[in-house]
Amino acid sequence: MGQRSTTRVNAIDSFSEPLDRLHAALDASCVVGTWDWDVARRTMVYDLGAARLLTGDASLAEQEITGLDIIAAVHPADHAWLIKHTQEAVRAGGLMLAEYRVIDADGQVHWLLSRGRTYHDATGQPVRSRGIIIDITELRGDGERYVVTSSSSSDPDMLERAADHAMELKRMLTVDAPADVRAATDLLLLAIGRALVTSEFEPGH
Numbered sequence: 001m002g003q004r005s006t007t008r009v010n011a012i013d014s015f016s017e018p019l020d021r022l023h024a025a026l027d028a029s030c031v032v033g034t035w036d037w038d039v040a041r042r043t044m045v046y047d048l049g050a051a052r053l054l055t056g057d058a059s060l061a062e063q064e065i066t067g068l069d070i071i072a073a074v075h076p077a078d079h080a081w082l083i084k085h086t087q088e089a090v091r092a093g094g095l096m097l098a099e100y101r102v103i104d105a106d107g108q109v110h111w112l113l114s115r116g117r118t119y120h121d122a123t124g125q126p127v128r129s130r131g132i133i134i135d136i137t138e139l140r141g142d143g144e145r146y147v148v149t150s151s152s153s154s155d156p157d158m159l160e161r162a163a164d165h166a167m168e169l170k171r172m173l174t175v176d177a178p179a180d181v182r183a184a185t186d187l188l189l190l191a192i193g194r195a196l197v198t199s200e201f202e203p204g205h
Contacts, residue, residue, distance in 0.1 A: 034167050034189070035116070037129040039090060044070045047170065050133050053102055053112065075101035075109065090126045093118045095160070099136070111137045115196055117160065132163055134193045163192050 033050025037043075043064040046054060051061040056073040074082060078100040089096045098114045116131020166188050173182050 032112070032135050033133040034170060035114070035129075035131055035133060036167075036171070037116075038064075039118070039126045039128055042066055053104070053110070053133060053135075056103075056105060073102045073104070075103055077101075090118050090129060093120050093126060096129065096131065109137075110135055115163075117164070130164070130167060132167065132189065132193055132196070134196065159192060159195055163189075163196065166192055 032053050034047045035050050035054075036045045038045075043066055045064055046061055048058055048061040052058040054071060054073055055065065055069055060069070068079075071079065071082065082098060082100050086096070086098060089098070094117065096114070096116045096118055100112060100114075102110050102112055104110060113134045113136045114131055115134070116129050118126050118129040121127045166185065170182075170185050170189065173185060
């Protein structure tokens with residue numbers, strides 16, 4: 001029997017690439033976060049990326065937040081529009097799609113695409129929405145394009161179902177989970193998010 005190798009292998013790509021390089025790549029990717037909105041209780045929970053982008057305060061990650069703190073970093077010109085049309089999309093149920101601007105700590109403007117789904121209870125009242133935030137700054141043109149749509153379809157497509165499962169997996173993993181497992185989950189969300197945003201920018205969408 002040969003001697004067993006002690007070289008750590010990254011299970012994500014089968015190379016011994018340090019995890020910090022993987023995390024740096026994920027931080028620079030177009031997928032920046034996930035969100036979970038308890039509509040009935042009017043509370044929002046962001047992961048680290050979403051908290052940083054949407055509130056400007058990464059310390060609010062994984063905490064229940066309410067009121068305008070939820071969209072503190074959203075461009076002032078988009079506040080009223082985003083609130084009004086998001087409420088309409090939630091009442092309609094199904095797929096939610098919103099495109100809007102945020103301002104980071106350095107004053108730079110980023111365009112985000114928020115894609116999620118609203119779930120209603122047996123009486124038809126919205127109770128929960130969850131979704132993914134994607135930075136689309138490099139994908140957009142110069143013209144302004146605000147979009148909020150909803151679809152009452154109860155049969156999400158393959159990518160939407162995959163996103164739901166990936167977000168559920170991410171929520172299940174605590175800080176005690178192995179770093180490479182958490183990184184693999186983020187990488188999965190990255191891949192799904194890229195596929196989702198690509199489909200949004202295909203002709204006919």
